Amino acid sequence: MKLWRNNNAQQVVREGIPVIFPRIWRYSLTLTGTPERADDLAQAAVLRALEKAGKFEIGTRLDRWMFRIAHNLWVSEIRKNTVRAGGGLVAIEEADIISPEPGPEAVAINREVMMAVLHLPEAQRSTVVLVYVEGYSYRDAAMILDIPLGTVMSRLATARATLGQKFREEGQARDAR
Amino acid sequence: MQDRYFTDEELVAYLDGEDDLAPVADIAQAAETDAALGARIAALTVDTARIAASFDLLKADERPMPKLPEPALRAPKFQIAGMALAASVALAIGIGIGAYSSGQRTQGWVDYVAAYQALYSNSTLAHIDQAETAKQAELDRVTAAIGKSVGVGTLQTLPEVEYKRAQVLSFNGRALIQLAFLTSTGEPVALCIIRSNVADTPDPALSEMEGLSAARWARDGYDYLLIGGNDAALIDRIATEFSTAQI
Incomplete structure (x- = not known):
């Protein structure tokens, strides 16, 4: 029955992503500071969510699960490159946003x-x-x-x-x- | 001076209605008579509704969502068949469908990579400037994830592309590595490699994915995808070089 559950979870995640995406993008922007970098982070979060969809527990909050994925990606993989590119800081400029x-x-x-x-x-x-x-x-x-x-x-x-x-x-x- | 009993954290929880995290009734009662506490609460008060409304300026709803990769076909049929048929028959069907779905999964990783690569721009990679030893150390760590060893020199034989960095990604729990390059015209290109049991096809097959030029080949238990930019001839040259070098 595990496969059946995984497939159902896949479907729930896949169908939920379009609804949650704007919020994930908005949160990505608050972390990364530019729309382009927010695109990258939000996209990476979507792909990671699809990849891990089998682990999503149906009945829990998909949005919270995806926010956690986005945050983890930022902390573990993407921030260090962004910080390096920004000379140590992620500067957020109003004109960029x-x-x-x-x-x-x-x-x-x-x-x-x-x-x-x-x-x-x-x-x-x-x-x-x-x-x-x-x-x-x-x-x-x-x-x-x-x-x-x-x-x-x-x-x-x-x-x-x-x-x-x-x-x-x-x-x-x-x-x- | 009752206010010294309430921390700022408790006052904020009180203001936010997180009732189980603050002595709400005590704070409310004390605030009626304790001016200093009232001042502290006022100092921590902000218009949170306005904060929420202000983020509408980002117009997140108007941001186009990336196209989701098509789902890889799974094997639920195997489950149903397995329950319905005798064990030997189920095993035979299972093997058949297993082989089929394994092919689908292999196809799936390419779609994911293409969608991911479509978001790369020059500025994704342009700032990366690693020393040769750092590049090799990173490459050693990353290629080890799929049981390979690649020398940074073999990635830098073509003048048209500059090798930038390596990353370990994951697809359905399997390690997938991405080696990223910038072309001399500033286009990002990626070579992605995953372990696979498909038959060797060392001659790169050209295609277009997500509007990007791509080449795919398989060799010695690995499946390769080179993707990026729109110069199919360049992708063909790089792919042929890499396939010949048996990276």
């Missing part, structure tokens, strides 16, 4: 908010995106990142303190204009 067209004030604020998150150190950035953008619980985020629950909490506490201060300062600057 979104077009510089001016928009309404609300869009401008959203850009500031998103870039503030993307400029957090990688450990905080990935945790913030998983919890506040992707909506994962602390426990799910700990599982995806393969870190203790307490580490998720401390990363979020540090990130919230940084972001809170930044948003308040920018809000005051806007109010003053």
